[in-house]
Amino acid sequence: MSKASGLAIAGLGLLLSACQMVGPDYHLPEEAAIHREDLQGELAVDGKPVVSAPVPADWWRLYQDPRLDQLVQQAMASNTDLRVAAASLLRARAQVDEAEAAGGWSGGVKMGAQRLQESGEAFLLPEKVPVANIGDIGISASYQFDLFGTLQRGIEAAKANADATQAAADTARITLVADVVRAYTQVCAANEEREIAQHSLDLQAQSTTLIQRLRDAGRGDETQVTRSQTQFKSLRADMPRYEAARQAGLFRLSMLLAKPVDQLPAGTASCDELPKITQLVPVGDGASLLKRRPDIRQAERRLAAATAGIGIATGELYPDIRIGATIGTVGLLENLGEPSANRWGFGPSLTWNVPTNGARARIREAEAVTQATLAHFDGVVLNAIRETQTGLAQYSALLQRREALADAEQSAKLAADQTHRFFQAGRASFLADLQATRTYIDVTAQLAAANTQVAISQIDLFLALGGGWESGRTQASNSGKP
Helix, strand or coil: CCHHHHHHHHHHHHHHHHCCCCCCCCCCCCCCHHHCHHHCCECCCCCCCEECCCCCCCHHHHHCCHHHHHHHHHHHHHCHHHHHHHHHHHHHHHHHHHHHHCCEEEEEEEEEEEEECCCCHHHCCCCCCCCEEEEEEEEEEEEEECCCCHHHHHHHHHHHHHHHHHHHHHHHHHHHHHHHHHHHHHHHHHHHHHHHHHHHHHHHHHHHHHHHHHHHCCCCCHHHHHHHHHHHHHHHHHCHHHHHHHHHHHHHHHHHHCCCHHHCCCCCCCCCCCCCCCCCEECCEHHHHHHHCHHHHHHHHHHHHHHHHHHHHHHHHCCEEEEEEEEEEEEEHHHCCCCCCEEEEEEEEEECCCCCCCHHHHHHHHHHHHHHHHHHHHHHHHHHHHHHHHHHHHHHHHHHHHHHHHHHHHHHHHHHHHHHHHHHCCCCCHHHHHHHHHHHHHHHHHHHHHHHHHHHHHHHHHHHHCCCHHHHHHHHHHCCCC
């Protein structure tokens, strides 16, 4: 090796050791909302029907409903949204591999042959150059130095984006679980409320028949009959909505599980009892919520990717430095490989675009994107707390309403029982007995609707708490999905 080549390589080594990573290193800013102490405290407060226990990864098992467990398991295995999320994650991981493969060693082989008529004028020759068969064989190799860390920032951005895609897949899982439980609850509630409504309709039919008999016996008038018939028709007109709600829930489950309605787990369509949790709802605390919710993790990883993007943009200000070597043979086909046709080369190369043609503007653009991503991250954190606190307040209010209706149902049942005993003893009319029973059925219907609202609010609360993706990811891994 010549002295000049040695000096060049030594100088390149010194440059390599002196360079630093372009752009800022990523860390969460101290002013980020996630560091606020008021967001880290307890979520459960006195008087609310929850407990500050850790949120279980498979919260739907708290219902202790094997059919519901089966629905969730099948949805995790076949849901189309999860398939899209899995494909997106594969793509993001491939982009990480692509970023890691950038730079470093690369090489190539070139082979070609042609019958060539060169221009004599190109070589300042007055005569025509003879036609010849020319061959060209060459092998090249080079190494791209990441002197300023531009490629490393690209790897950081790709990995952060892959993590964000994983978090998006986790969000899809918890949303799917909540949708399955909600649809199943809708089916069960529709069947239960339809039975109550049918009972009320039957009682109204009996009341109408009795009033017609009283009219025929001269103890009533047509106005009472018309009013009773109107009430009967109104109740009958309300019946189809229960079947529609039931069918909507079944079709929703069919879509979520990607299978026909008749292939849903046995008993799903006829479920007439709401899934219930017999314990206080575990909600954890604010700190665990912020760590658990995948949308917060997704926003944080997007912030990391945006920060790395500043380094990528800054790298455009610096040169691209490589060292390479080539070896080959060029000449007449019959002379390929001869010393006179052979060639080789070795040495460094530097490519530097000057002026930078908007590179500094792209740096400012990347910095603005990072600021916007930080603001979005703060918004996601604050929204997570808002959703959870709102869900807790609504759940508590709906429980209080259900308890009040449960007391009203007990009073209505007591009144109905007393009126029925009076009727049996001849101290009350059949119509009074029928009306008391109908009042009891009406309050029971209101209680059933309140139970449905509590169940849906419970599901919304678990969704806001962000649990369920851990178990879902385990099931996906066992089935071969990312």
